[in-house]
Amino acid sequence: MDRIDRRFALTMLGGTAAAALLPGAALAAAAGPFTMWRDPGCGCCLDWAKRVEAAFGRRLAVVEARDMAAIKRARGVPEALRSCHTALINGFTIEGHVPLADIKRLLAAAPAGIRGLAVPGMPMGAPGMEHGNHREPYKVFAFGPSGRSVFASHG
Numbered sequence: 001m002d003r004i005d006r007r008f009a010l011t012m013l014g015g016t017a018a019a020a021l022l023p024g025a026a027l028a029a030a031a032g033p034f035t036m037w038r039d040p041g042c043g044c045c046l047d048w049a050k051r052v053e054a055a056f057g058r059r060l061a062v063v064e065a066r067d068m069a070a071i072k073r074a075r076g077v078p079e080a081l082r083s084c085h086t087a088l089i090n091g092f093t094i095e096g097h098v099p100l101a102d103i104k105r106l107l108a109a110a111p112a113g114i115r116g117l118a119v120p121g122m123p124m125g126a127p128g129m130e131h132g133n134h135r136e137p138y139k140v141f142a143f144g145p146s147g148r149s150v151f152a153s154h155g
Contacts, residue, residue, distance in 0.1 A: 032089075032090040032091065033061075033088050033089075033090075033091075034052075034056070034058050034059065034060045034061060034087075034088070034089055034090075035060070035061045035062075035063060035087065035088045036048075036049050036052075036060050036061070036062050036063070036085055036086070036087040036088075037063045037065040037068065037071045037085060037086050037087070038062060038063070038064065038065065038068075038084065038085040039064075039065065039066065039068050039084065039085075040064040040066070042084045042085065044084065044097070044122065044128045044129055045062075045084055045085040045128065046062070047127075047128040048085065048097055048127055048128030049062055051100060051127055051128065052087070052089070052100065052103075055100040055103075055104070056089075060087070060089075068084075068085075068086065071086050072086055072095070075088065075093040075095075075115075075116070076093065076115050076116075076143070076144070077093060077095045077116070077118060077143070078118075078143055078148065080120065081095055081118035081120045081141055081143060081148070082095060082096075082118070082120065083095050083096025083097065083118065083119060083120055083121060083122060084096060084097075084122055089103060089107070090107055092106055092107065092114075092115070092116045092117070093115055093116030093117075093118075094116055094117055094118075095116060095117070095118035095119070095120075096118055096119040096120065096121070096122070096126075097119045097122065097123070097126035097127050097128050097129050098117045098118070098119050098126075098127075098140055099126070099127050099140065099152070099154065100127065102117060102140050102151060102152045103117065105152075106142075106151070111142075112146075113144050113145050113146030114142045114143070114144040114146065115143055115144035115145070116142075116143060116144065117140050117141065117142055117143075117151055118140070118141050118143060119138055119139075119140055119141075120141070121138075123136040123137075123138035123155075124136045125138070125154070125155060126138055126154070135155055136155060137153070137154065137155030138153075138154055138155055139151075139152070139153050139154070140152040140153075140154070
């Protein structure tokens with residue numbers, strides 16, 4: 001398995017389970033991957049990525065992916081909650097333009113039964129989607145084996 005395949009396996013399987021199967025340097029990468037997959041034609045994702053890097057003081061690896069549906073399926077994102085980009089941050093799936101404060105709250109609490117957070121669609125006013133003063137109310141949903149619930153409301 002080459003270096004790219006190792007990273008892909010670690011991020012797609014969520015880190016720890018895949019890391020147990022892989023030697024050496026791949027184990028270090030499992031501690032808390034910061035990766036975002038995006039369609040190469042979508043620009044708003046890069047603005048969101050810059051904010052994540054600034055807020056967490058870490059580089060967010062950006063992977064150009066033409067088949068985003070496959071990434072979302074692999075990360076367990078329900079169809080109704082999908083957006084333009086999918087990230088893996090410290091083992092949690094972050095779908096779309098989730099506010100950084102909500103990500104930090106998720107990471108601090110690490111609640112059982114939650115695989116990640118999602119902001120469906122691309123609501124105006126969400127991080128990376130600011131255009132002038134136009135803002136739409138939106139919700140951040142938690143999802144995972146326990147189902148779906150509203151994690152936060154904005155707007």
